[in-house]
Amino acid sequence: MARRAPSRPGHDEARPSRSAGAFRQPCQVRVTSQPATHAAGGAGLISAAPGPGGSKDGSALVVEHLAKRFGDRVAFDDVSFEVGYGEVFGFLGPNGAGKTTTVRTLGTLIAPSSGWAIVAGIPLGAKNGSAIRSRISMMPESPGLYLRLTVTENLQCFAGLYELGDVRGRIERALGAVNLEDRARDLCGSLSKGLRQRVALARALLSDPAVLFLDEPTSGLDPVATREVHELIASLRERGVTIFLTTHRLEEAERLCDRVAILNTTLRMIGRPGELREQLFRRSLDVRLRAPLDDPEAMFGAVPGIEGWERTPSSYTLTVSDPDLAAPALTRALVAAGADILSIAESRHSLEDVYLELIDEDVEARAR
Amino acid sequence: MSFSWTRVGAILHKELRDYRRNRFVIGTMAAVPVLFITLPTIQLIAANATGKNLSVRIGLSLLYMLVIPVTMPSVVCAYSVVGEREQGTLEPVLTTLIRREEFLIAKALAAFVPTLVIAYAVFGIFLAVAALFAHPVIVSAIYAGPHVLVQLLFTPLLAGWAIWVGIAVSTRSTDVRVAQQLSVLGSIPPLIIVALMSLNVITESIALAIGLATALLAFDLLAWRVVAGMFDRERLVIGRPG
Numbered sequence: 001m002a003r004r005a006p007s008r009p010g011h012d013e014a015r016p017s018r019s020a021g022a023f024r025q026p027c028q029v030r031v032t033s034q035p036a037t038h039a040a041g042g043a044g045l046i047s048a049a050p051g052p053g054g055s056k057d058g059s060a061l062v063v064e065h066l067a068k069r070f071g072d073r074v075a076f077d078d079v080s081f082e083v084g085y086g087e088v089f090g091f092l093g094p095n096g097a098g099k100t101t102t103v104r105t106l107g108t109l110i111a112p113s114s115g116w117a118i119v120a121g122i123p124l125g126a127k128n129g130s131a132i133r134s135r136i137s138m139m140p141e142s143p144g145l146y147l148r149l150t151v152t153e154n155l156q157c158f159a160g161l162y163e164l165g166d167v168r169g170r171i172e173r174a175l176g177a178v179n180l181e182d183r184a185r186d187l188c189g190s191l192s193k194g195l196r197q198r199v200a201l202a203r204a205l206l207s208d209p210a211v212l213f214l215d216e217p218t219s220g221l222d223p224v225a226t227r228e229v230h231e232l233i234a235s236l237r238e239r240g241v242t243i244f245l246t247t248h249r250l251e252e253a254e255r256l257c258d259r260v261a262i263l264n265t266t267l268r269m270i271g272r273p274g275e276l277r278e279q280l281f282r283r284s285l286d287v288r289l290r291a292p293l294d295d296p297e298a299m300f301g302a303v304p305g306i307e308g309w310e311r312t313p314s315s316y317t318l319t320v321s322d323p324d325l326a327a328p329a330l331t332r333a334l335v336a337a338g339a340d341i342l343s344i345a346e347s348r349h350s351l352e353d354v355y356l357e358l359i360d361e362d363v364e365a366r367a368r
Numbered sequence: 369m370s371f372s373w374t375r376v377g378a379i380l381h382k383e384l385r386d387y388r389r390n391r392f393v394i395g396t397m398a399a400v401p402v403l404f405i406t407l408p409t410i411q412l413i414a415a416n417a418t419g420k421n422l423s424v425r426i427g428l429s430l431l432y433m434l435v436i437p438v439t440m441p442s443v444v445c446a447y448s449v450v451g452e453r454e455q456g457t458l459e460p461v462l463t464t465l466i467r468r469e470e471f472l473i474a475k476a477l478a479a480f481v482p483t484l485v486i487a488y489a490v491f492g493i494f495l496a497v498a499a500l501f502a503h504p505v506i507v508s509a510i511y512a513g514p515h516v517l518v519q520l521l522f523t524p525l526l527a528g529w530a531i532w533v534g535i536a537v538s539t540r541s542t543d544v545r546v547a548q549q550l551s552v553l554g555s556i557p558p559l560i561i562v563a564l565m566s567l568n569v570i571t572e573s574i575a576l577a578i579g580l581a582t583a584l585l586a587f588d589l590l591a592w593r594v595v596a597g598m599f600d601r602e603r604l605v606i607g608r609p610g
Contacts, residue, residue: 140456153382
């Protein structure tokens with residue numbers, strides 16, 4: 001199966017094709033900040049509405065046309081989305097896309113240049129900084145622990161900063177949530193990177209936040225530590241914690257997030273990973289044969305449901321309206337024609353395919 | 369949200385724990401007093417009780433004591449904000465409920481308390497050694513006039529100046545080393561006036577000492593507000609004005 005989808009029509013004129021190609025046109029992909037009910041009618045619109053448990057009235061985050069500029073430089077622009085309570089929302093984008101600045105803005109560390117937002121039910125604004133901070137937690141990319149203090153002492157300090165009661169109980173519960181009870185007396189400087197990340201996560205959980213912002217939580221971690229952090233996020237998700245997760249790791253977003261947004265200064269797409277794939281890529285079948293067909297145009301043109309085809313070095317990729325209908329008909333036609341079939345499978349585009357396609361589009365647009 | 373001493377206490381405890389476990393800070397806090405007590409003590413014990421410049425010698429010896437509250441906190445305070453920023457520990461703190469005034473007061477107290485304890489302890493040791501080993505005329509000269517009052521009065525006030533200059537520099541710096549150099553330089557000016565008094569260039573009197581102390585106190589109180597105004601979350605997080 002090809003890792004990336006076939007090239008867009010018009011880009012590969014030497015290849016025989018009668019279809020519009022496997023890609024939908026980028027112009028069909030639009031982002032809307034409106035709830036699902038508004039977006040459903042428009043073909044190609046992708047809902048920015050919250051996922052499970054969320055609604056316009058009860059959203060953990062509502063962001064409308066938010067922008068931040070540093071002088072002439074635009075950090076992010078015209079960003080709109082909603083996140084429901086209990087949702088794990090992935091925020092993806094390349095370096096410099098504005099992910100961290102967005103998180104810092106929503107976390108009241110940076111003032112937006114324009115637009116508005118409601119964070120944990122409170123309008124974003126200078127006067128509401130403390131109120132918002134009392135209902136959220138942020139875990140920056142760097143754990144930011146006091147390395148000469150023990151794990152417990154670090155958490156005690158932050159419990160004091162939130163003026164929390166039952167400090168001992170809260171610390172025990174937070175450490176229990178990240179499986180670190182046995183390292184409570186260790187100096188943070190003696191912990192591995194992965195364990196420090198877990199302590200930072202425990203620190204973020206201390207105040208029972210309504211919304212938890214995790215900025216690149218697995219950055220720089222080895223695979224084992226990464227898996228541990230993934231398991232922790234998954235367990236938080238099961239407990240109903242609303243998580244806003246920025247990440248470079250697309251498999252991480254695909255595995256953990258209910259919905260994802262792709263940011264490249266402006267918001268490029270937003271939706272469930274499956275929706276994004278469907279929006280950007282047409283469904284297709286990957287057909288591998290022992291020998292190439294003599295007349296593929298005649299073969300594929302005769303099978304109902306096949307809308308287009310193209311040849312890749314080791315297989316044929318067929319654009320189909322419904323793989324479940326097209327695959328049996330295709331199999332019968334190939335057998336009847338005497339072709340030796342090695343495999344027929346539906347092409348699966350990953351979130352990475354979606355991401356790379358969008359980023360490539362941006363690169364091409366800037367080049368033009 | 370009102371000012372909270374709980375949040376001040378959280379940062380203060382953290383700072384004091386951190387100092388205790390930092391060999392560099394402990395080393396500096398131990399070395400500076402040793403350095404500034406040894407020379408004046410020897411000088412005083414070896415001094416000629418009938419010498420013409422006895423008052424100047426005593427003034428010079430006591431001046432060494434006042435270098436302690438200036439140098440000790442300035443290095444620590446220069447690190448207080450920019451150091452945390454470089455270590456990545458500032459951003460998590462800024463995402464909590466702490467107000468800038470609380471953060472700054474906590475940082476200032478964390479430098480002020482050990483400085484005051486050490487500076488007064490060193491002065492006490494100096495007086496004890498002088499009483500035991502110096503000529504009685506010299507001992508009398510130390511206790512006569514405003515010497516002791518100047519020490520007691522100016523030690524906390526000079527520490528306050530050095531602390532606020534250090535924190536102000538640290539708030540606007542992007543490099544710890546630069547912050548420490550500027551902080552030490554910035555803490556010196558009031559010491560010059562005290563030096564001129566100690567060396568009898570300015571005729572010292574109780575009235576002058578109290579007048580200068582009042583001016584320093586006013587500065588220290590004003591500095592807290594000024595530095596709080598300079599403490600901007602956005603600037604501290606992104607390293608430049610937003």
